[in-house]
Amino acid sequence: MTDITTEKARIGAPSSQPFIDGFTEEGESLSPLNSAESKAPLAGDAVKAHSHGGGVGVPDSSRAGRLTSYTLADFKPLTGMEEDWRFTPLKRLRGLHTEVLGGAAPAVAVTAPEGVRVETVGRDDARIGSAAIPEDRVSANAWENFAEATVITVPANVQTEGEVSVVLTGQGEAASAQHLVIIAEKFSRGVVVLDHQGSAVVSENVEILVEDGAELTVISLQEWNDDAVHASSQQAKLGRDAKFKHIVVSLGGDLVRVTPSARFTAPGAEAEMFGLYFADAGQHLEQRLFVDHAVANCKSNVLYKGALQGRNAHTVWVGDVLIRKEAEGTDTYEANRNLVLTDGARADSVPNLEIETGLIAGAGHASATGRFDDEHLFYLMARGIPEKVARRLVVRGFLNEIIQQIRVPAIEERLTAAVERELAATDN
Amino acid sequence: MSTLEIKDLHVSIDTEQGTKEILKGVSLTIKTGQTHAIMGPNGSGKSTLASTIAGHPRYNVTGGTITLDGEDVLAMSVDERARAGLFLAMQYPVEVPGVSMTNFLRTAKTAIDGEAPKLRTWTKDVKEAMAKLRIDADFTQRNVNEGFSGGEKKRVEILQLELFKPKFAILDETDSGLDVDALKVVSEGVNRAHAEGNMGTLLITHYTRILRYIKPEFVHVFVDGKVVEEGGPELADRLEEEGYDRYVQGAGTATIAAADAAAQA
Numbered sequence: 001m002t003d004i005t006t007e008k009a010r011i012g013a014p015s016s017q018p019f020i021d022g023f024t025e026e027g028e029s030l031s032p033l034n035s036a037e038s039k040a041p042l043a044g045d046a047v048k049a050h051s052h053g054g055g056v057g058v059p060d061s062s063r064a065g066r067l068t069s070y071t072l073a074d075f076k077p078l079t080g081m082e083e084d085w086r087f088t089p090l091k092r093l094r095g096l097h098t099e100v101l102g103g104a105a106p107a108v109a110v111t112a113p114e115g116v117r118v119e120t121v122g123r124d125d126a127r128i129g130s131a132a133i134p135e136d137r138v139s140a141n142a143w144e145n146f147a148e149a150t151v152i153t154v155p156a157n158v159q160t161e162g163e164v165s166v167v168l169t170g171q172g173e174a175a176s177a178q179h180l181v182i183i184a185e186k187f188s189r190g191v192v193v194l195d196h197q198g199s200a201v202v203s204e205n206v207e208i209l210v211e212d213g214a215e216l217t218v219i220s221l222q223e224w225n226d227d228a229v230h231a232s233s234q235q236a237k238l239g240r241d242a243k244f245k246h247i248v249v250s251l252g253g254d255l256v257r258v259t260p261s262a263r264f265t266a267p268g269a270e271a272e273m274f275g276l277y278f279a280d281a282g283q284h285l286e287q288r289l290f291v292d293h294a295v296a297n298c299k300s301n302v303l304y305k306g307a308l309q310g311r312n313a314h315t316v317w318v319g320d321v322l323i324r325k326e327a328e329g330t331d332t333y334e335a336n337r338n339l340v341l342t343d344g345a346r347a348d349s350v351p352n353l354e355i356e357t358g359l360i361a362g363a364g365h366a367s368a369t370g371r372f373d374d375e376h377l378f379y380l381m382a383r384g385i386p387e388k389v390a391r392r393l394v395v396r397g398f399l400n401e402i403i404q405q406i407r408v409p410a411i412e413e414r415l416t417a418a419v420e421r422e423l424a425a426t427d428n
Numbered sequence: 429m430s431t432l433e434i435k436d437l438h439v440s441i442d443t444e445q446g447t448k449e450i451l452k453g454v455s456l457t458i459k460t461g462q463t464h465a466i467m468g469p470n471g472s473g474k475s476t477l478a479s480t481i482a483g484h485p486r487y488n489v490t491g492g493t494i495t496l497d498g499e500d501v502l503a504m505s506v507d508e509r510a511r512a513g514l515f516l517a518m519q520y521p522v523e524v525p526g527v528s529m530t531n532f533l534r535t536a537k538t539a540i541d542g543e544a545p546k547l548r549t550w551t552k553d554v555k556e557a558m559a560k561l562r563i564d565a566d567f568t569q570r571n572v573n574e575g576f577s578g579g580e581k582k583r584v585e586i587l588q589l590e591l592f593k594p595k596f597a598i599l600d601e602t603d604s605g606l607d608v609d610a611l612k613v614v615s616e617g618v619n620r621a622h623a624e625g626n627m628g629t630l631l632i633t634h635y636t637r638i639l640r641y642i643k644p645e646f647v648h649v650f651v652d653g654k655v656v657e658e659g660g661p662e663l664a665d666r667l668e669e670e671g672y673d674r675y676v677q678g679a680g681t682a683t684i685a686a687a688d689a690a691a692q693a
């Protein structure tokens with residue numbers, strides 16, 4: 001890919017300041033939709049939209065200091081100027097940040113392999129709040145308004161065969177709240193697929209508890225209808241030697257904003273976080289993740305890949321990785337890659353690495369946004385491959401790296417087909 | 429028996445300074461079974477000719493024709509040209525991230541033949557061709573040209589030549605950047621493809637060393653966007669000794685030589 005912006009860094013040295021030079025991401029990148037009055041609107045260049053070390057604006061506050069609360073009133077009304085909302089077109093949230101979320105939540109249908117417990121519980125269930133606490137107003141709004149929660153438990157020492165399938169089908173346009181709790185008890189192993197479909201306006205909280213020695217994969221698929229609006233906070237708390245793999249796939253919906261996090265609470269744990277998104281004309285697909293290295297000797301690896309096509313296709317990736325003072329021996333790497341297929345699309349990519357201790361095994365980040373290159377196309381076509389096929393070949397190859405992480409064959413096939421459909425859409 | 433005919437070809441490119449004419453009337457005819465060498469100084473337009481035949485969008489044809497067995501090549505898209513039987517081994521093969529060699533080779537072969545190759549024989553063909561070109565088997569798992577060395581890229585171009593079996597192969601400095609062994613291996617690949625009897629070759633080179641392995645019947649001297657002299661293999665030897673000064677400085681001599689060559693042709 002040409003026209004690439006890339007940074008790479010490996011850091012092993014202690015630092016007195018929370019931000020390493022060139023690692024802060026700040027400034028002019030307010031969503032143009034939210035900030036008509038903004039002094040520095042974004043430059044129009046889709047490919048170079050990733051403005052690293054932007055310059056103007058207030059310095060980023062540490063991720064550690066972000067407000068968290070179960071109470072909606074603790075969060076101020078959104079203006080769009082907030083650090084974590086600056087890319088989101090609030091007008092298209094359809095009230096998720098302003099209204100009482102009283103609509104019918106997407107219907108939940110669970111198919112689980114033997115040994116897995118599935119329950120529907122009320123707000124007072126003790127497990128609610130065991131892994132998550134809202135970090136933004138939309139999440140807190142859902143917390144305050146959800147009627148009942150689905151709790152999925154892989155009991156201690158149970159190693160499940162096959163995946164737990166959770167199909168969430170939208171019930172219409174009324175703004176709604178959803179709550180799920182996924183628990184992998186000690187030394188269990190399981191795979192849970194959240195399959196979001198239909199039309200909905202929903203704010204969702206997913207609590208994920210991965211207890212000591214457990215191994216859990218959570219796959220969140222957003223194959224919504226075109227009109228859906230979805231905000232999803234997916235917070236995971238990891239115990240000692242836990243292994244957590246999280247995969248976000250966002251293809252459908254008008255506005256989808258997924259905020260996954262992994263918090264280490266004891267040493268020896270590992271988190272892998274993958275993401276794939278494919279934005280078409282007009283779609284806003286946002287992913288903001290947070291990895292909290294709060295304890296020593298944990299590992300994290302993040303890779304998100306996105307493709308964009310069509311006018312005003314907009315993707316946002318923000319990767320916050322915090323290595324706290326206590327987190328000696330941390331090994332972390334995060335990367336985001338975007339492939340812009342047509343003019344008029346825009347990818348924002350912001351890696352944030354905060355390092356508070358120098359005694360780490362490794363820390364790095366990379367971000368690159370490239371354009372599908374005419375020279376690639378020429379090479380493939382000069383070998384007889386028609387243009388459409390050539391494009392598919394490149395995009396499929398690009399996104400496959402994530403799809404093959406899923407390791408649930410039926411879903412891999414389904415997503416491969418979905419990517420093909422997205423590509424077919426450009427042909428017309 | 430096929431014929432690739434280039435007639436009075438004029439090509440220009442758009443630069444920041446405006447339009448620049450690079451090819452100023454090139455005529456050349458190649459037939460199946462023939463090998464033509466084009467030699468000429470840097471910047472004389474050799475790659476431009478090769479890329480124009482392949483249909484690179486950067487080059488604007490402002491005059492002249494290219495036909496393949498009478499069919500208008502200039503009216504074809506890049507992929508149509510390849511499917512019609514034209515193959516360009518590029519001077520600088522492009523890295524294509526995300527696409528494995530296996531996938532690429534099979535997709536291209538399917539496109540060129542109009543049907544998918546039989547999996548078992550195809551895999552065997554690829555393996556054998558790679559072995560002959562001394563390309564490691566694990567290259568099939570790698571992305572197209574990604575991280576290949578200069579020499580490896582050239583071998584992979586010839587691998588494609590052997591697998592796709594074009595009617596005409598245009599080799600743009602395939603010999604540059606190859607060590608002696610690689611040069612031999614690559615030349616043998618071209619000769620194998622040639623020996624099947626259905627291919628004509630246009631070989632662009634700076635050096636006569638490749639001509640020890642690949643024997644051209646015709647040598648064309650290319651200077652400033654034109655063929656200024658044509659002859660047999662002995663012309664290549666003379667060029668090696670004397671260089672291009674004669675053509676570049678004495679434009680008059682070059683014109684006369686070209687006229688002579690034209691008269692002989």
Ligand SMILES: Nc1ncnc2c1ncn2[C@@H]1O[C@H](COP(=O)(O)OP(=O)(O)OP(=O)(O)O)[C@@H](O)[C@H]1O
Pocket residue numbers: 441442443448450468469470471472473474475476477519
């Ligand atoms: N994009 C471009 N912008 C400006 N000039 C160009 C461009 N592409 C080619 N040219 C010019 O066109 C002329 C012919 O280039 P070409 O690559 O065809 O030469 P060549 O004979 O293949 O040279 P070499 O032996 O170095 O490979 C050169 O003067 C070159 O600088």
Ligand SMILES: [Mg+2]
Pocket residue numbers: 474475476519600601
């Ligand atoms: Mg050249």
